[in-house]
Amino acid sequence: MADQDRDMQPAHPGPAIILVEPQLGENIGMVARAMANFGLAELRLVNPRDGWPNEKARAAASRADHVIDGVALFDDLRSAVADLTFVYATTARERDGFKPVRGPVEAGRTLRARSTAGERTGIMFGRERFGLYNEEVALADEIVTFPVNPEFASLNIAQAVLLMSYEWMKSGLESETDTAFSTPPVAPAEKNQLHGMIEHLEQALDARGYFRPSAKKPKMLDNLHAVLTRPGFTEAEIKVLRGVISSLDYFSPRTPRGEGYPERKAKADREAHEDGDYRRRPAPPDKARDDG
Incomplete structure (x- = not known):
C-alpha cells in the first residue's frame, strides 16, 4: 500500500461495513468513499453480483483506494460476521421478533x-x-x-452507509457538535486600532459634509461607535476597513487610484510618520505616484 494510503488509515478501526449481495460496482465505490470520509476502512462484500475486483467501484470510490484494496469477500453472511462480537442490521421495515431497535445516534455511541x-x-x-x-x-x-x-423510507445503500459512518465519527469527538476542522486563530484588534479607524472615518465623513446639521454630530458619532464596536473586529479586518476608508476618503472618480496623489493623502502620511523617518518622494510631473 502506498504511503498516502497508510496515512489515510483511521486511528481506530471501527465497525466493519458488510454489504450483502451488492449489485452495482458504482454503489460499492460510493460506499467506500463514504466510509473514508468518516474514518472507516473495513469493507466486507457478500457475493457481489458483478464479481470482484470491479473497476467501476474503484472509479466511484474517488481515491478511497485503501478501502477498495482492503475489501474482503465472503460466500455467505454467516461467514462475514463469524469473527465479530456485536452486529447491527440496518432496515427501514418493521420486523417481527424481539431484537431491540435503535436510532443511528444511539447505535453510533454503542459501536464506539x-x-x-x-x-x-x-x-x-x-x-x-x-x-x-x-x-x-x-x-x-x-x-x-x-x-x-415513512411514506418514502428507501435509502440508497451509499446514503445509508454514510449516515452510519457519520454517527461513528461524531461519537468519537470530544463534543458531538465539534467538527474535524476549525477556524484558524485570529488576533482581536486592540482598541487603539479600532479607535484609529473610527477617527479616520470621522475625518472622511467630515470632509464630505456628512455631519449635518452640525449640532447632531455628537449623537451621530455615538451611533457610529455603537455600530463599529459591536462586531469585535480582528486586526486583519481593521486593515481591510482602513483600506476601504482610505480609498473612499482620498480618491474619487475624477482622481482615482493611480491617477494622482491627493494632498490630503500626503498630509495624512506625513502626520502618520512624524518621527522623521518617513520621506515621500514627489511624484513625476507627467505621472503621479499612487501610494494609497
Missing part, C-alpha cells in the same frame, strides 16, 4: 463504546432493491433504523 473496549463490531446493509431477509436480520444483535419519511 464496544470498539473502544476491544470488541470487533459490524453493520450489515442489504441489497439495493429490498434490503435484508428476515433470516439475515436474525444474525444481528440489534436493528438500527433511520428517522426517515
Whole structure:
C-alpha cells in the first residue's frame, strides 16, 4: 500500500461495513468513499453480483483506494460476521421478533463504546432493491433504523452507509457538535486600532459634509461607535476597513487610484510618520505616484 494510503488509515478501526449481495460496482465505490470520509476502512462484500475486483467501484470510490484494496469477500453472511462480537442490521421495515431497535445516534455511541473496549463490531446493509431477509436480520444483535419519511423510507445503500459512518465519527469527538476542522486563530484588534479607524472615518465623513446639521454630530458619532464596536473586529479586518476608508476618503472618480496623489493623502502620511523617518518622494510631473 502506498504511503498516502497508510496515512489515510483511521486511528481506530471501527465497525466493519458488510454489504450483502451488492449489485452495482458504482454503489460499492460510493460506499467506500463514504466510509473514508468518516474514518472507516473495513469493507466486507457478500457475493457481489458483478464479481470482484470491479473497476467501476474503484472509479466511484474517488481515491478511497485503501478501502477498495482492503475489501474482503465472503460466500455467505454467516461467514462475514463469524469473527465479530456485536452486529447491527440496518432496515427501514418493521420486523417481527424481539431484537431491540435503535436510532443511528444511539447505535453510533454503542459501536464506539464496544470498539473502544476491544470488541470487533459490524453493520450489515442489504441489497439495493429490498434490503435484508428476515433470516439475515436474525444474525444481528440489534436493528438500527433511520428517522426517515415513512411514506418514502428507501435509502440508497451509499446514503445509508454514510449516515452510519457519520454517527461513528461524531461519537468519537470530544463534543458531538465539534467538527474535524476549525477556524484558524485570529488576533482581536486592540482598541487603539479600532479607535484609529473610527477617527479616520470621522475625518472622511467630515470632509464630505456628512455631519449635518452640525449640532447632531455628537449623537451621530455615538451611533457610529455603537455600530463599529459591536462586531469585535480582528486586526486583519481593521486593515481591510482602513483600506476601504482610505480609498473612499482620498480618491474619487475624477482622481482615482493611480491617477494622482491627493494632498490630503500626503498630509495624512506625513502626520502618520512624524518621527522623521518617513520621506515621500514627489511624484513625476507627467505621472503621479499612487501610494494609497
